[in-house]
Amino acid sequence: MRHGEHPNSGWTRIALSLAIIVSCLLISFNRGAMREASKLEMATQEGVSPLVGALSGPIRNVENFFSSFAERARAFEENAQLRSELVTLRDRQARYENLAIKVARYEAILGVDTETDVPLKKIAARAVGEVDGPFVRSLLLNVGAKDGVAIGNPVMSVDGLVGHVINVGPRSARVLRLSDLNSRIAVASARSEATAILAGDNSPRPKLDFINQAENWAEGDRVISSGDDGALPRGLAVGVVMIDETGAMRVDLSSASAATDWVWVSPYKPIEPPAEDEVTP
Template sequence: MASRRSGRHEGEGGVRFSRTLFIALLVLSGALIAFDRPDSRSIALSDFRSGFTDIAAPVLELAAQPVRWLKNIGPYFRQQGELAEENASLRQQLIEARYWEDLAYRQRDRIEVYEAALDIDTPATRDRIGAWTVADPEGPFVRARLIGRGRDAGIDDGYPVINLYGLVGRVFETGRRSARILLLTDLNSRIPVMADRSNARAILIGDNSAFPRLEYVGRDADIQPGDRIVSSGDDGILPRGLPVGEAVEARDGTWRVQLYSDQAPVDFVWVWPYQRVEVPVDEPDVPEAEQAIPVDATAAEPTPAGGDQ
């Protein structure tokens, strides 16, 4: 019987404590919780706790270093593998970029030879003019930008405006030191474009949405989702080949364009001086009195002296 009344005995569940010890520990835990609250914590207990933390912190930090190092082994080697794959991919992209760069240089040299042989004066589109957009003004055009350069910098109405990725719009109002840009998304914007893959023609019309629509597309036009859309230059106002965006098929079956220029904020742009293609005119009629009268060559020959022989 004495063994059964002992403060600790063994049972099927292992070692068990007496009810008195359990109650005492419960009371002690409640007291520690009550006194540990910030509003009831004594100054001495706070100072003791702060001093103990100051002493224990460096030891705990030193002990945590090996554990932290072991935890970082897996992510470190995994990151090294990802970096190695990314490095290999970037090397491959660099090789391809060098190939396209060499091809572009060869094409440029070939075009210069052809232009020199044919005596062609191409429109100037190389001397671009950089400008910062300074405001988003309100006016008759909803989608517009104001840039801080104008006629003094060589900018004129109709010049195309691009950013790092593609065509933004064109200049429609020019001052001495400022100019307004009509964006492609504006309701009043209309530019001729074409699919770079199939040369299918269309008109890019803005409707104040982020995706301007393609109108006047032929019934059997060869346009597919993802086709690269560029300016066609059919109007003689914009040069041909400026990148515009990618073709996207809407839910209603119409075609829209996801603009390349939306990949970056329209804050810094380039204005391309472009000399428009002049419309040929007929030569003025020459009055009949001013027209040259053909002269008979035999009649113009002098008659030998002495008449006919």
């Protein structure tokens, strides 16, 4: 025995060694048990999964059943709201129909189109002759005085104003085109209501003369008859403003976009000035 060594130290080493060996064995056994437990858990999951799937179906059906109640309640509220809106729309439609009937009666009583002051009565005519010489731009129509046509009546096509009647026979009428050298009508810009005189010069695009408020005219403005001269009603479509190479304002006539065949004459009565002996001093 060595000097100073405790007599029980040998047994201590043996006990420590046995403890280490037992610990290793326990660890090995636990790993095996964990593997066995994992296999058992997997087997249990495989057996329980079909049962869980079978039970989840009714549960989902119950959830869908209650959710359908909520959707039905929401649909009921929306249906009630739509019914209320439908009642309002029907009431408005009835009011609009009544207003439309009233407007139609007023127009029939007045005998005019409220937008253009053109009589609702229109006389259909066909352009049987067209004279486009170096000095004349006119049309010959197959209607005349027996049909109600009078001098000064505006002549329209589906595209716009063609001109006005300058000569009437019993069954025919002569129409002076807007492009004729002798044509002068009062026009306005539909955008700014600035006025001017459309002067024909035997070209497809007559010139704007005596322009009032030139700053209020612009290329692309829609040109209509102004009715200022009392010879033509207001609001007839004439054409569109364009700028030529010299910077002058001209009008691209709407009626020049297609060949003139069928037209209609509006029996508009121009405003006549009072006679000299009727003027109050």
